[in-house]
Structures are given as C-alpha cells and as structure tokens.
Amino acid sequence: MENRVTGVMIYYYFVCKRKLWYFINEINMESDNENVMLGKLLDENSYRRDDKHINIDNVINIDFIKEHQELHEIKKSKAIEEAGIWQVKYYLYYLKQRGVKGLTAKIDYPLIKKNIVVELSEDDEVQLQKIVADIEKLKMQEQPPAFEKQKICGKCAYHDLCFI
Numbered sequence: 001m002e003n004r005v006t007g008v009m010i011y012y013y014f015v016c017k018r019k020l021w022y023f024i025n026e027i028n029m030e031s032d033n034e035n036v037m038l039g040k041l042l043d044e045n046s047y048r049r050d051d052k053h054i055n056i057d058n059v060i061n062i063d064f065i066k067e068h069q070e071l072h073e074i075k076k077s078k079a080i081e082e083a084g085i086w087q088v089k090y091y092l093y094y095l096k097q098r099g100v101k102g103l104t105a106k107i108d109y110p111l112i113k114k115n116i117v118v119e120l121s122e123d124d125e126v127q128l129q130k131i132v133a134d135i136e137k138l139k140m141q142e143q144p145p146a147f148e149k150q151k152i153c154g155k156c157a158y159h160d161l162c163f164i
C-alpha cells in the first residue's frame, strides 16, 4: 500500500479534507507508477541543459530548472493560492529532509503572467510535520470527513459523491 504523503495531498489538505480523503482512497487502489530515484535529481547527467520534469518517489512531480536550482510549479489560477504555496513548500521540505538543500521555488501563473517565490521557513517545517501527521491520520479513517460546502465544490471531481 502506498504510504507516502504526496504534494497533491498537501494541496488537497488546504482545498478540502473530504476531497483529500476521496483522493487518498482512490489512489490506494491504483498500482505503483514508475519511480524515479532521488539520486537522479542529484545526478548531473540526468539533466541536459535546463528544464526537466522530475518525479521523485511519486511524491514530487514538478519542473526543475537546473541553471537556477529552482523548482517550478505551474498553476492555472490563484484561486486556491494558499494550497499551491503549501504544496511547493512541501516539495522543498521533502527534498531538504533527503539532503537536497539550497533550492528555491516558484509558482508560475502563465494565464495571468505572474509568479511568486516560495520559501521554506523553520515554522513552515514544523507546520508541515503537523500536516503530514494529520494526513496520516486521515488515511486511517474509514469514513470521509463531514461535508462542508467549499467554493470549489462545483468544479470538484467528487461533486456527485457529496451532492446526491
């Protein structure tokens, strides 16, 4: 069974915990995708020149710009900006825990031609530890968290499960 907390889970944690529960239970039914080892991130030869999409342990799925040692996440809109920021902070945290330091990160919003820099503070690290523990607990729950209407319900893939 997949035990990792992924970046998308961190994102959904901030979007809607019920959505996160559905998502977790759905992906637990999926088989493993290919794993790309963390070592590859550090392996100079695994990059050509600049941009490269990387997948690490199926936890991180992001663009990496080697020249600037910079992670890039692309989002369509700033509607749930906080969730996106925490997702990217989690990437920095996850990599730092595995010895990859000195990275910076940006979220790009191409549709509005903006980007923001994301940094990881010590407080963020403490917060992320709590969030990961919370998500681990949620994974053990047999029932989804109670329904609470969210702004994004209308566009949510699990809409029908909540609004029948």
Ligand code: SF4
Binding pocket: 015, 016, 017, 018, 019, 020, 022, 147, 148, 149, 150, 152, 153, 154, 156, 157, 158, 159, 160, 162
């Ligand atoms: S429909 Fe709304 S409440 Fe239900 S999972 Fe989606 S976002 Fe959450």
